[in-house]
Amino acid sequence: MIHFVGAGSGAADLITVRGKKYLEEADVIIYAGSLVNPALLDDAKGGCRIYNSAKMTLEEVLEVMFQAEKEGKMTVRLHTGDPCLYGAIREQMDVLDERGIAYDYCPGVSSFSGAASALNLEYTLPGVSQSVVITRMAGRTPVPEKESIESFAAHHATMVVFLSAGMLDELSGRLIAGGYAPDTPAAIVYKATWEDEKSFVCTVETLAQTAKENNITKTALMIIGDVVAHHSYERSKLYDPGFTTEFRKGSDIVE
Template sequence: MSTETFAGGKVWFVGAGPGDPELITVKGRRLVESADAILYAGSLVSEAALRWAKAGCTIADSKDMTLEQIGEWLIREARRNPIVVRLQTGDPSLYGALIEMVRPLDEAGVEVGVVPGVSSAMASAAAAVESLTLPEVTQTVILTRVEGRTPMPEGESLRELARHRCTLCLFLSITLLREVRQTLLDAGWSDEAPVLVVHKASWPGEEKIVRGTLADIRERCKAERITSQAMIIVSPALGARQWPAIRRSKLYDAGFSHRFRHADKTA
């Protein structure tokens, strides 16, 4: 394509999903297949996700790049290629530094698109066959993290969020399980509250599922040598598969009417 007719390409931020390359969306895979240049987050995205890249595609790993270097690479490639893909772990809108990367592209006049991906929170629940919501138990899911080097905004401390006693999905916090336990206890949770930790959810041959309670989950994770890339789920709905009985959803209740079905009055 000549420079006289090519005005510049588009940078697509594509969610690669949690690890299993088959969990990328159909649209995401098609963009990887057609991309002229791909910048992937090598420390988090399995290289298997690049299996669909075409011959001659320029591929680079961003694990040792700064934000400025990432922006420069994307802008440079977009100025000479129609389709550029930034392949990110999970979903680009969750802890993916999306806006930090998009702003330089906006300033450079580069068109941007985003393709969502499967989050590790959802993949972890799927791996353990758990539901993040359950009728009359919890209907709310909070996606958050424990404060570390990145401070939490006012009103978003884990203690404040945990007081809702709903499902908590904790990203980027596996090395802070001691703090998680104490904070939830301070917020009114019991030491016997069930906890689920999934390391590398959906990664073929690398996934680990650890179950425990607030009291013992840290030791269980230490025994499994889990120190990174893990989702922590604390929820009153955990383990419902083994409960003697649960409240059933109204949607499938024979005695409940909706626009597709009339209630059975004898139910």
Template sequence: MAIVSFVGAGPGDKDLITLKGYRRLAAADVVIYAGSLVNLDLLDYCKDSAEKFDSASMTLQDIIDAMAAAVNDNKSVVRLQTGDFSIYGSIREQIEELKKLNIEYECIPGVSSFLGAASSLGVEYTVPEVAQSVIITRMAGRTPVPDKESLKSLAQHQTSMVIFLSVQGIQKVVKELREGGYSETTPATVIYKATWPDERHVTGTLADIAEKVHQAGIRRTALIMVGEFLGDQYNYSHLYDANFSHMYRKKQTTDDKH
């Protein structure tokens, strides 16, 4: 019997879909894709006979009905979602509805945009002795955020932070981060459509990033990255340090070097 495959499309670049995701997409009889977010060039991987549905104008029930009809006809279905669907992907509700109908499904992860953004900038979120944790969050909007997860509350940790779905309120974001504990000199970058051909990024600090983003005209489809991992401070890790031993390598001595 056919199943539904949830496939993470990657952050934008059509080559950043996983090989397993590509194979499912290339073989699919029906593809339901998030048209407002997914790079449409990915649909070039589909076979000519594949039926394609843009979920941007569909309700949850429309999506489930399309999936169920296809599976009942023994057609394989790919639900193509932006980035990796485990972050702001809204797949839980789809999976729960499929369970009610006893429709089998699988989940094939993708590359999240926050990972694509780090690669585009050539940065590491977890710099030794600078930051060893990453907070992924969003500002409250039409979808509320629990009070204990407010930006002001999370900012108290002053670690690496990636803020989704919030660039339209960049001034409020900065205000809450400052009130929570980040200094005005904390590095910040806003990256628009990471890994897409029209990617842009704006770099500054919490003192000026809001104004720079406003001047750049960035209003949506962007991530806000905040933290000292973006700055000039860094430390080498112990992993490749000749003076550090671990299970795969012994500490080098002076004699070892000659």
């Protein structure tokens, strides 16, 4: 059996209870060494074989899985954050499906959630933004043309931009070209939930300057939108005394 496990956004205690249990039981662990907190490997049992996938190809990762299956071993494939985002898990699962090898997927805390916690931020403020766009700039890995930064910016929704800390001049220009005002609130969160986490509130126009002043070149998320500044918002209807729900009858009297 192979368990794909989300390691969480950085802090070792943000892995799920289920994910921790799998790590403790694993005979083989293949972890994304460039981003996963190595402290998580302290949960591995004696004799567990541990592989750093940062130094491996897809074929090499799969070969370790195949060998473990032949030996009747349990494998944990430990990905950073929640592997459904930029985790490259589908290409592994497809091969396992072809081989008839059983697997499952244990979700984790994504770094975009960790970044919100760094700023005590709610991405979906009523009357401000009810949508979150998670995207990235095109680098060596392309992005489909229909998913350009400009097209997303036109909606003025909250945006969380992954894997783009080294391209902030271009990001700012494209956000502004798409419709964001230069003074739209923005933030950079470096290594969300790690011990050396840093966060900086700025504007769309000053993203690159802020990163340069604070020596941020990688391992950071950018958050764009009025929610960053805790913009004036509407009260939640769910907890409004006058709002009737399945569990509570609303009152006409509002204190």
